[in-house]
Amino acid sequence: MIGNFAFAELLASALIVLGGAFALIGSWGLVRLPSLMERLHGPTKASTLGLGGMLLGSVAFFQLVEGAWTTHELLVSVFLFVTAPIAANMIAKVHLHQLKLGKTPGPAGPPAEPGPDSLWATYEAPHEGTPGCFAED
Amino acid sequence: MIEYALAFAFVALAIALAMNLWRLLRGPGVGDRILALDTMVINAIGIIVLAGIADGSGTSFEAAMLLAMVGFVGTVAYCKFLLRGDIIE
Numbered sequence: 001m002i003g004n005f006a007f008a009e010l011l012a013s014a015l016i017v018l019g020g021a022f023a024l025i026g027s028w029g030l031v032r033l034p035s036l037m038e039r040l041h042g043p044t045k046a047s048t049l050g051l052g053g054m055l056l057g058s059v060a061f062f063q064l065v066e067g068a069w070t071t072h073e074l075l076v077s078v079f080l081f082v083t084a085p086i087a088a089n090m091i092a093k094v095h096l097h098q099l100k101l102g103k104t105p106g107p108a109g110p111p112a113e114p115g116p117d118s119l120w121a122t123y124e125a126p127h128e129g130t131p132g133c134f135a136e137d
Numbered sequence: 138m139i140e141y142a143l144a145f146a147f148v149a150l151a152i153a154l155a156m157n158l159w160r161l162l163r164g165p166g167v168g169d170r171i172l173a174l175d176t177m178v179i180n181a182i183g184i185i186v187l188a189g190i191a192d193g194s195g196t197s198f199e200a201a202m203l204l205a206m207v208g209f210v211g212t213v214a215y216c217k218f219l220l221r222g223d224i225i226e
Contacts, residue, residue, distance in 0.1 A: 009138055009139055010138065012139055012142070012190075013138050013139050013141070013142035014142075016139070016142040016143060016145075016146045016187070016190070017142045017145055017146060019146060019183065020142075020145055020146030020147075020148075020149035020150060020183075020187075021149060023146075023149060023150055023153050023179075023180055023183055024149040024150070024152055024153050026153070026176070027152075027153035027154075027156040027157055027176060027180065028153075028156060030156060030157060030160050030172065030173065030176055031156045031159060031160055036166060036168050036169055036172065039160075039169065039172060040172065042176075043172065043175065043176040043179060046153070046176060046179055046180065047176075047179045050179075050183065051179060051182060051183055051186070054146065054183050054186050054187065055186060057142075057190070058186055058189065058190050058198075061139065061190050062195060065193060066195075070195060072195075072198050072199075072202070073186070073198060073201075075202065076182070076186075076198065076201050076202050076205055079202070079205050079206065079209075080179070080182075080205055083205070083209040086209075086213070087175055087209055087212045087213065087216075090212065090213055090216035090217070090220075091168050091171055091172050091175070091212070091216060092168075093216065093220060094167065094168045094171065094215075094216045094219045094220060095166065095168040097219065097220055098166055098167060098168060098219070103166070103167075104165065104166035104167070104168070
């Protein structure tokens with residue numbers, strides 16, 4: 001039983017240290033990398049590995065102290081795993097939009113025009129034939 | 138042992154939040170500021186989780202869950218406003 005206790009504490013400590021280190025690395029990437037498209041990569045590590053490690057460490061810790069498995073930490077983790085790619089995609093679209101408008105300097109200049117039958121929703125208004133846009137609207 | 142791990146993670150998250158604040162203030166574009174705010178929310182969730190472990194109480198996880206939801210909705214609302222000029226069309 002003592003061995004189990006020590007193992008659970010070691011596991012929780014290791015996961016918390018791992019999570020804190022990845023959160024720090026992700027934010028350092030946010031400061032260090034040169035352009036926004038590269039900076040998007042840093043915080044994804046902070047949100048998946050960093051917070052995931054801390055939340056798993058919390059599960060291990062409450063199993064150690066209260067002897068009960070808790071799952072609502074995992075709910076936070078699952079929610080972040082679902083929403084982080086959507087938020088990153090929206091930020092990338094804002095960046096492309098700002099490059100197109102010339103409001104942000106980009107390393108490669110403004111992006112190319114989309115083709116005539118492009119479905120790139122950032123650059124053009126919805127028209128007939130765009131998914132989700134109906135003719136009678 | 139867990140006290141040392143918690144102290145390390147608290148210091149790491151504090152430094153991470155300071156770096157997010159630097160990126161938020163410096164810019165250069167509006168996308169960088171949104172990304173910095175999004176990352177600040179992530180790090181704040183981490184601090185809430187660590188505070189819950191340090192207290193030994195499980196009551197702070199509702200706050201972490203709420204902050205995760207509100208942070209995501211806030212990021213998407215900023216992006217929608219910049220993309221379309223309106224949040225709910």
